[in-house]
Amino acid sequence: MELYMNKEKIEKKLAAFSFGQIQDFMTLHNVMHKNNISMADLEGYINGEKARLSKELEAFSPPMEKMPKCPKCGNKLAIRPINLPKGPRNRQGWKSLWHCPAGDCVYERYCHMTVAEEIKKLGPKKRGI
Numbered sequence: 001m002e003l004y005m006n007k008e009k010i011e012k013k014l015a016a017f018s019f020g021q022i023q024d025f026m027t028l029h030n031v032m033h034k035n036n037i038s039m040a041d042l043e044g045y046i047n048g049e050k051a052r053l054s055k056e057l058e059a060f061s062p063p064m065e066k067m068p069k070c071p072k073c074g075n076k077l078a079i080r081p082i083n084l085p086k087g088p089r090n091r092q093g094w095k096s097l098w099h100c101p102a103g104d105c106v107y108e109r110y111c112h113m114t115v116a117e118e119i120k121k122l123g124p125k126k127r128g129i
């Protein structure tokens, strides 16, 4: 009896995956086996992480209709996080920055609240648009 599928057959069946991915899977499989982690365990973990990440993404996706307008030019402002800890390069400990995306406008407003907190302040997002 032949124990292994021939190379061409394996290549064809796994064509969607890169060689690196296949190697990663082998490593993952070995680690799972050593630690008694089943495929069902892994699936549960993946689903849990997906749910957590999509919740996080939701918190960071701003309600466009509520985005504040630039006091200088009237464009809708954008916000980005400031990841520098309080220190010589961020003396005030700013955590986020509202800025105007218009090319010829330089409006900026620094905030002590994180992006998520600033977005939360705008209120809930309208559904079904």
Ligand SMILES: [Zn+2]
Pocket (backbone or CB within 6 Å): 070, 071, 072, 073, 074, 075, 100, 101, 102, 105, 106, 107
């Ligand atoms: Zn502006």
